[in-house]
Amino acid sequence: MQIIRREVVLCAVLAGISGLGFSNLGVKELAGTAKIGDPVSGREIYVNTCIRCHGIDGKGAFGIKLVPPPADLTSLAVQSRLDGTLFRRIHEGKPNTAMGAWKHSLSDEEIWDVLAYVRTYGVESGGRP
Numbered sequence: 001m002q003i004i005r006r007e008v009v010l011c012a013v014l015a016g017i018s019g020l021g022f023s024n025l026g027v028k029e030l031a032g033t034a035k036i037g038d039p040v041s042g043r044e045i046y047v048n049t050c051i052r053c054h055g056i057d058g059k060g061a062f063g064i065k066l067v068p069p070p071a072d073l074t075s076l077a078v079q080s081r082l083d084g085t086l087f088r089r090i091h092e093g094k095p096n097t098a099m100g101a102w103k104h105s106l107s108d109e110e111i112w113d114v115l116a117y118v119r120t121y122g123v124e125s126g127g128r129p
């Protein structure tokens with residue numbers, strides 16, 4: 001009786017370990033696909049929501065007067081940041097700046113899409129300021 005119980009416990013532990021292994025894999029895979037945003041739908045979001053501050057070329061909208069000014073999305077300062085950092089900045093916004101938290105109006109998927117579009121500014125400028 002005791003041996004059986006021990007085996008059951010061992011099985012449960014093993015299942016737990018392999019379950020953990022699988023769930024870790026799942027998270028990695030999810031994060032991996034989430035980062036591959038669609039720059040085409042991202043462009044639409046950008047034009048609708050970001051262009052009025054960041055401008056058509058990502059360097060800032062003409063005539064906008066904000067303190068601090070909108071970040072130059074083509075700059076190395078922005079483009080050298082990790083995807084996760086930029087995602088968080090768009091998601092949470094930047095305190096004490098005009099950059100608001102877009103999590104209220106954009107889904108995570110839409111933020112990955114718009115980030116994929118923001119990355120195209122890095123390709124165009126060669127990632128240099």
Ligand code: HEC
Nearest residue numbers: 049050053068069070071086089090094097098099102114
């Ligand atoms: C109301 C104006 C405004 C709008 C709209 C706006 N931003 Fe910003 N954004 C800013 C300002 C201002 C900053 C600069 C903050 C600073 O100086 O650190 C900024 C900074 C950023 C940064 C750089 C963050 C960093 O790493 O420091 C990114 C990326 C960015 N915005 C993306 C976006 C995207 C994508 C959208 C549309 C979903 C958007 N912004 C909409 C004003 C705006």
